[in-house]
Amino acid sequence: MFKVNDNYQKLPGSYLFSTIAKKVNAYSAANPQKSIIRLGIGDVTQPIAPSIIAAMHSAVDEMGNAATFHGYAPDLGYEFLRSAIAKNDYVARGCDISADEIFVSDGAKSDSGNIQEIFSVDNKIAVCDPVYPVYVDSNVMAGRTGTYDPKTEMWSDVIYMPCTMENNFVPEFPKETPDIIYLCLPNNPTGTTITKSQLQEWVDYANKNGAVIIYDAAYEAYISEDDVAHSIYECEGAKTCAIELRSFSKNAGFTGVRLGFTVVPKELKCGDVSLHAMWARRHGTKFNGAPYIVQRAGEAVYSDAGKAELKQQVAYYMNNAKTIKEGLKDAGYTVFGGVNAPYIWLKTPEQMTSWEFFDYLLENANVVGTPGSGFGPSGEGYFRLTAFGSYENTVTALERIKKL
């Protein structure tokens, strides 16, 4: 008699954004006349940039012609894309990462969820709290997290690193040494980040303690301050302790196009075992490449025209971030983030819980945000708004919030 993976049954409730969607749909059904503004899920709203659209049309045409048709892609991704990534995202920033250390994928969410597979189930993970739910949930599914305590909303075998206004949202080295450390910087959900020298301390810590850092740099395009690293490989020694995850969703609006990549340096080893070889084996066995059309779209991101268009797109969203941050401040809220990331993290007023504030905002301002507690226990009492809406909606949302 077949049995299921019991770890799945340990997962509490459903995925955060599914719960939000259900609540919003229920409110919307009951109040069809209300115009709801969604600043909750981190989905973009600006269309794909013209030079990327042109590249996709061209690639579609290639697929319709026998002479230029492309079937199965190379396991790691097309050379043209990997070279563009290596050159623009790494070599240009002084990072010694080569094209064959880059693995193109269908997005950073897949990579975030799958990367834990190459590690032992005995390894202990450390996560910032609050945190992007996929890191923890994918480790729960693998049986790496122990038991769940519904009271504390914490797993017995996960090391939590609280990031709150008290420590300025900078994770501290945990008392117990972790094997795998997840860092997302600039951070989702808090919108805050740390300096390059603070990141260097984490790299040194990992190398000293034999830990590996899973570094999620999905929001690097939004960095505006000089002393913030765009890649962990800007830090000395990162190639022997860090895997970096990157997305095209936020810098180029590819949430519905689907493209990402993971960097696994060849120097990253566990004894004699190369993690690069392991990830290559996983990629080759359980994945069959991102679409040719999408990889050409990714290449266009690095063209001169693409870069110029996307700089404007990022500026558009960061202007929204400024609008939200200043509007909330004017309304008397305590706010964080929004300088190096497209997220605003606010302290809920009058000691409301995160979900109380969610309901309050939905019902009274018809604005959807994300409850901080959905990202972990230390997110309780906080709330996330994203800058990914349209400017018009962002302005309207803030007008409504100010009137509350």
Add this chain to the structure above:
Amino acid sequence: MFKVNDNYQKLPGSYLFSTIAKKVNAYSAANPQKSIIRLGIGDVTQPIAPSIIAAMHSAVDEMGNAATFHGYAPDLGYEFLRSAIAKNDYVARGCDISADEIFVSDGAKSDSGNIQEIFSVDNKIAVCDPVYPVYVDSNVMAGRTGTYDPKTEMWSDVIYMPCTMENNFVPEFPKETPDIIYLCLPNNPTGTTITKSQLQEWVDYANKNGAVIIYDAAYEAYISEDDVAHSIYECEGAKTCAIELRSFSKNAGFTGVRLGFTVVPKELKCGDVSLHAMWARRHGTKFNGAPYIVQRAGEAVYSDAGKAELKQQVAYYMNNAKTIKEGLKDAGYTVFGGVNAPYIWLKTPEQMTSWEFFDYLLENANVVGTPGSGFGPSGEGYFRLTAFGSYENTVTALERIKKL
């Protein structure tokens, strides 16, 4: 100190098609004047059909316009595609499968590799021998297969069901009862299949023994005989014991476009636990949808124009299959398959091993095929040729083989 997933280290050598690619590249580098014809890997060569190209251009345009832009897709896939699948692939064949039992993915290879995650690591798998390597390798990575014996090329905890000319390539019920049974029909690599009544016996066996069938129907578009099922759900009782994997790679040439789907019926349960809910949770946690453009391409597969164009494309490849099969017969080979599948499975001549014949064919006819032993020990002494080349190349390859 972090540790790796030791199961990866148990995997022998590299992925079959990587080994072939290396051998071909080495021969080609040493003999640059030779024109090599590749009938090895199951990659298609015909361009994407015109109506699908038109649908992709239209979807690309939508992505370039704020009013029609699409961000994150629904977890299960877009309703327009899931409805088209349910209607055309299931309801039209009398199968009671609804749109919300269909999970759209980036391809059947990903689903083939990932589906084992929702089962217990204690479960025992049964596979046909020879078999598509991903089924076994993904279970090795999960630690479900015991130890590998390099002499027999078999895993201690895998149940092998030999499919050879002796049993007419029809798998027999194993002596030991498996928990999970992988069936790929029409079969890769043998190109053979079984009748609907033989498949019904497997469904009855699984229901009786509490086993689950992972049914890979990637080649269903090539079925030409009436008594062969296009879906396992044509068999009575399949909804309580079977998961079906489908691909757009072979029926629509999407090897480089990337689209597939998995059917998990709501009635499929382990005690009270719904496998549909588990797969939905995996999809929601570790995957973020297939690209909008690609899902629109999938929808076009089911349009009247798409169906007509793809019928021609399948006929084109099946004419190649006939060319290969008859050519080999004329040359004195013993051949199988090629009637309900685009693969020809031949007995190697003069008791050559599969790899000996691979080298012989590469060096003397400059034709690349796939050694049967690469698919499992019972594939030794067999060899696979695919019908996915161009007609001209197929004819030339057969002329060369006939001259040997």
